[in-house]
Amino acid sequence: MSARIRPDLESIPAYAPGRSRPGAVKLASNESTPGPLPTVAKAIAEAAELANRYPDNMASELRAAVAEFHGVDVANVAIGCGSVALCQELVQITCAAATDEVLFAWRSFEAYPIVTQVGNARAVQVPLTEEFAHDLDAMAAAVTEHTKLIFVCNPNNPTGTAYGRADLERFLDAVPEHVLVVLDEAYYEYLRLPDDHPNGVEMGRGRSNVLVLRTFSKAYGLAGLRVGYAVGAPEVITALLKVHIPFSVNRLAQAAAIASLEAREELLDRTEHVAAERDRMRAALLDAGYVVPRSEANFVWLPLGERSAEFGEASAEAGIIVRPYGVDGVRVTAGDPHENDLFLAFATAPETTARFLG
Numbered sequence: 001m002s003a004r005i006r007p008d009l010e011s012i013p014a015y016a017p018g019r020s021r022p023g024a025v026k027l028a029s030n031e032s033t034p035g036p037l038p039t040v041a042k043a044i045a046e047a048a049e050l051a052n053r054y055p056d057n058m059a060s061e062l063r064a065a066v067a068e069f070h071g072v073d074v075a076n077v078a079i080g081c082g083s084v085a086l087c088q089e090l091v092q093i094t095c096a097a098a099t100d101e102v103l104f105a106w107r108s109f110e111a112y113p114i115v116t117q118v119g120n121a122r123a124v125q126v127p128l129t130e131e132f133a134h135d136l137d138a139m140a141a142a143v144t145e146h147t148k149l150i151f152v153c154n155p156n157n158p159t160g161t162a163y164g165r166a167d168l169e170r171f172l173d174a175v176p177e178h179v180l181v182v183l184d185e186a187y188y189e190y191l192r193l194p195d196d197h198p199n200g201v202e203m204g205r206g207r208s209n210v211l212v213l214r215t216f217s218k219a220y221g222l223a224g225l226r227v228g229y230a231v232g233a234p235e236v237i238t239a240l241l242k243v244h245i246p247f248s249v250n251r252l253a254q255a256a257a258i259a260s261l262e263a264r265e266e267l268l269d270r271t272e273h274v275a276a277e278r279d280r281m282r283a284a285l286l287d288a289g290y291v292v293p294r295s296e297a298n299f300v301w302l303p304l305g306e307r308s309a310e311f312g313e314a315s316a317e318a319g320i321i322v323r324p325y326g327v328d329g330v331r332v333t334a335g336d337p338h339e340n341d342l343f344l345a346f347a348t349a350p351e352t353t354a355r356f357l358g
């Protein structure tokens with residue numbers, strides 16, 4: 001007989017990481033393609049020499065660097081073992097009763113339903129609009145007396161859609177001040193909205209119920225080291241520190257994040273190429289007849305419905321791993337130009353379009 005585990009865990013959708021396969025091009029996990037910059041690699045190597053010592057549990061130096069970067073106080077910053085850990089901690093600090101609700105758009109980031117259920121709270125999912133964007137009005141209308149936490153993913157993973165500042169502020173105005181709103185900006189650095197730039201940290205100034213999540217995993221290229229951060233009101237940050245798993249942000253991650261912030265100009269320059277590739281991919285796919293919402297992130301979304309899984313298989317057979325999502329669609333990361341070309345060659349080939357767009 002095996003040990004008794006919470007029976008409700010059986011219904012938790014298992015987190016399905018992007019697959020990989022030897023020799024295949026991986027456009028499945030929204031990673032950045034280039035490895036760490038030399039200065040970052042050096043910081044990692046130096047930190048590794050102290051691997052026998054615990055890391056700084058408060059991540060003081062990194063918090064100070066993030067605070068300076070955003071022009072906020074250290075008391076406004078919490079560090080997490082990836083921003084996904086912060087998502088889980090946010091449920092822990094807001095939800096205590098089984099009737100407590102966590103509200104988010106669907107489809108959105110895979111982790112939201114999981115961290116909600118792990119936290120014994122109730123997920124309230126509001127369908128995306130027909131344009132694959134958050135339905136902000138419907139989300140505001142779905143707030144109840146039980147709502148404790150709202151995740152807004154901007155740009156949205158996996159559809160790439162994003163709102164500008166005015167739309168988001170209208171939403172924030174409509175949400176009661178006692179409900180914590182999390183602006184998950186994992187793809188912030190890829191936003192190229194012409195105007196009305198939605199910087200959550202700016203929107204959060206003067207709104208104590210708004211918290212922003214950013215990560216070093218995407219544009220900063222440190223997905224393998226697991227480090228992200230939250231910027232919010234000191235009371236919320238203090239609560240996050242209470243539920244933080246001690247020492248879960250390791251020494252290498254802290255050192256690499258500090259070095260990456262120092263090298264940010266060079267790293268953020270890279271996002272220009274990625275944004276251009278994403279736009280190029282979208283244009284080619286539109287040309288071939290696909291529906292592709294405008295993306296403000298480092299990936300494109302193909303709403304292929306029932307054919308999503310089959311498309312994912314066919315793409316893998318052609319040597320490119322992409323990410324199918326149930327019966328909703330397929331997310332394709334913008335990688336290096338030659339990788340994207342391989343994918344486009346597959347996706348726009350007459351056999352492929354005949355099979356999937358017929």
Ligand SMILES: *Cc1c(COP(=O)(O)O)cnc(C)c1O
Pocket residue numbers: 030081082083084085109153157184186214215216217218223226227228
């Ligand atoms: C990738 C991603 C994250 C965070 O990733 P970490 O690697 O845990 O920092 C958070 N939110 C969204 C929407 C993401 O796509």
